[in-house]
Amino acid sequence: MSNTLGYTKGEGSIFRVKVEGMLGAKIELRSGSILITGESGSKPEYGPYTAEFAPVSAGTWTVSLPALGVSTQVVADNYNLAVIEFVQIPVPEATQVILPTPTMTPLGGQLWEGRLVSETRSSGTPFARLLVQVVGRSGQAVRLSTLAQVINTASTGQKPNELGPDVVEFAGLSPGKYIIEPEGLNVRFDVELKPNTETRVEFRPQAIPPTPTDTLTPLPPTFTSTPAPPTATPIPTSTVPPTETPQPTFTPAPSPTATPLPTPTAVTGWLGAITRRAKSETEAAAITVRVTGIEGLPIQLRAAGIVGGERRCVTGQDTAERDSCFFEKLKSGQYFVAPEGLGQSLPVAVFENEQVTAVFEREVLPPGVTGWEARLLQNTNGSQGTTNTQATIRVRIAGQAGQVAALRSVRGTEQFCEVISNPILGGLVCEFGQLAPGVYLVEALHTGTGLRLFADGQGTAEVEFSPSATYATLALAQTPPVVGQGAQPRRTPTATSTTTPTSAPVVLRPNPPATPTATPRPTSTPTLAFAWQGRIVETQNGVVGTIAVRAAGLKDHPVIIRSGPWQSQPQLTGTKPELGDYATEFGGLATGEYIIQLVDLAEMKVNLGPGQFMLVEFRYDFASPP
Secondary structure, three states: OEEEOOOOOOOOEEEEEEEOOOOOOEEEEEEOOEEEEEEOOOOHHHOOOEEEEEEEOOEEEEEEEOOOOEEEEEEEOOOOEEEEEEOOOOHHHHHOOOOOOOOOOOEOOEEEEEEEEEEEEOOOOOOEEEEEEEOOOOOOEEEEEOOOOEEEEEEOOOOOOOOOOOEEEEEEEOOEEEEEEEOOOOOOEEEEEOOOEEEEEEEEEEOOOOOOHHHOOOOOOOOOOOOOOOOOOOOOOOOOOOOOOOOOOOOOOOOOOOOOOOOOOOOEEEEEEEEEEEEOOOOOEEEEEEEOOOOOOEEEEEEOOOOOOOEEEEOOOOOOOOOEEEEEEEOOEEEEEEEOOOOOOEEEEEOOOEEEEEEEEEEEOOOOOOEEEEEEEEEOOOOOOOOOOOEEEEEEEOOOOOOEEEEEEOOOOEEEEEOEEOOOOOOEEEEEEEEOOEEEEEEEOOOOEEEEEEEOOOOEEEEEEEEEEOHHHHHHHOOOOEEOOOOOOOOOOOOOOOOOOOOOOOOOOOOOOOOOOOOOOOOOOOOOOEEEEEEEEEEEEOOOOEEEEEEOOOOOOEEEEEEOOEEOOOEEOOOOHHHOOOEEEEOOOOOEEEEEEEOOOEEEEEEEOOOEEEEEEEEEEEOOOO
């Protein structure tokens, strides 16, 4: 859904409803005892599958398709235009989010768990309020997102007197499903927010259950097999300062020079990979799933895009191997296999006449290695989007063949690829091609590690994942998204470097020797960093309060505006061409201070006067000099 405020003159809202690919589908709008019906395709001037309802009186309306059993809630205020679109998506996308650290994962001797504490009904507002408590952690960054985008990241303790030192508030939220992730704790919690309701969620550390020692054999120093310890998910937009230790369970260091790891306790975790592909003896495809060393474990199989396509098997049943089970007579397509209780799901693509083996193993990282890190090896993308859709992102994983990489965009798209040995490119590698301009999140599944970067539609970027991140390098991974030639938005330029490293990681040197004060570099030339920056390019008074946003060279990129606890629905650049290429608009705004967010790239604070029109333009340009 998209929502344009101030579209009408107050005589009723307008709802435009599209049912992708279906003509004549019955559409119902309900609010209390009021029922309005229509059929998809009855308003072809707005698209072949669109219907329009006007005027729609103020209130909360349920827009539904009775034949499909799907609905959503939309708020009308007598002034807004709401465009609602119903589309088919794969079943896994509709029922779950496959993230690198989907559920409780041991980290540093603790296991964090989220739970729903309470839901309290109120009155007078169609929006939801969410309170998140991370027990005992003040200043803990908490990320709130939906299936399609990150909504906000805020830290606990913003209202210590009112809510407590370890609580953060998200208010003015539209009803729907949200994902809550305290950054760095390897845990997430999904919650359904309801209108006129205050929802409380709590994250609390739990004890790690004992693990049989015979299954935790440390890997050899050469690290020839793949480790899989989910560590803190490196979210680039984290508000945690780079120098702050993001882990919740450090034993207090006895001295400033104490090692970050107080004990040599090995870090372990489950990792899934596709270990074998072979021709089958029949035309149908088959998937064998092995969970090393565990018998009697249920395995779920879900077929992407097929309603009711779920199947189940149990390891050790109907097979000679005690820790395996199999699914046969499958059609070619995309599937997701998920061992119950491991909190992980592995995407598996199969073709006709193919037998695929997927293996889940508990891997142990060597002493001193606490997780994975992502590095940008090269990036030829420019600073602005082009009209092409030929960008390429190459992914390397220094683990084992068959590990899976995921590519997610801020538009909500998702792709997967398996790394295989490539004699031409060298190493274990796979590629995502024909990419449109935009910000992408590249992840190595089950490692808890990802990296955001900007593709311009024609460049090539290469990302490497390796099991060598320590607590120090993990802090470096929590940087803003990489955009254009490896430059990083909102980065403070330094006066002591003359080049911007784009293909090598930053190396931390513990306890560096003191630099003699007699050797400063007063003659060094500062290198200016590039960044997305916003500026006001036009204002006009005597109109309805409006903020227009333009992002030079970047089409179909989400923009959000916020004011206090209120936040708009995302709008895409390029939907308001009368204000210039790559523009969008938010209307019907009251006087006050607003934060404009070009999602994942930059944000800017403005003050909107009474009856004022304001056009803000974001460009990728030199940052302020040091």
